[in-house]
Amino acid sequence: GQNIDQPTEMTATEGAIVQINCTYQTSGFNGLFWYQQHAGEAPTFLSYNVLDGLEEKGRFSSFLSRSKGYSYLLLKELQMKDSASYLCAVRGGDPNRDDKIIFGKGTRLHILP
């Protein structure tokens, strides 16, 4: 089976840093994704990790530890527009196929002024 856990809600202050954690148990592993989803909108791609370590992209960074089944998304210099749900998602199965991505329930991030 597949299980992806992340906190339901988090609150942070504008200008601060926040870390959203994700743990997963999947049958096979072929990459971990973070998506941002504003209310009523489609998920939009933020980051991808397939090897252990940190990937940095502007204000957003994502970390992966495959041995621990653990990832985090780090958001720096928070802005009000960062208020959204952040979805951790994993692709499992055969790495030679473009297998489906399974999503966690998402973490709703509230930014306070």
Next chain:
Amino acid sequence: EPEVTQTPSHQVTQMGQEVILRCVPISNHLYFYWYRQILGQKVEFLVSFYNNEISEKSEIFDDQFSVERPDGSNFTLKIRSTKLEDSAMYFCASSELGTANYGYTFGSGTRLTVV
């Protein structure tokens, strides 16, 4: 920037009626997907489609659901006899083989309301 287009953006239908949700994936993409999201819940996988056939489907994708790629551009999801619990946001997505590190590109979704 290429995008996935979905129509209609909203659809209201009566229980028991058939609905067809339409999607135009990105033109050079080879893999197509449907996901749904019931209000307040997580994004759930329904079905993947490659080389004109279903690659994989979830338990949700029962006999009431079907997908089709009737021509070179459209990818449709049909629900044969809608139920109240089919009310959700339905997202189409596509991906290009070999660029898996960018995941999927999602369409903006169709909000289906079954009354």
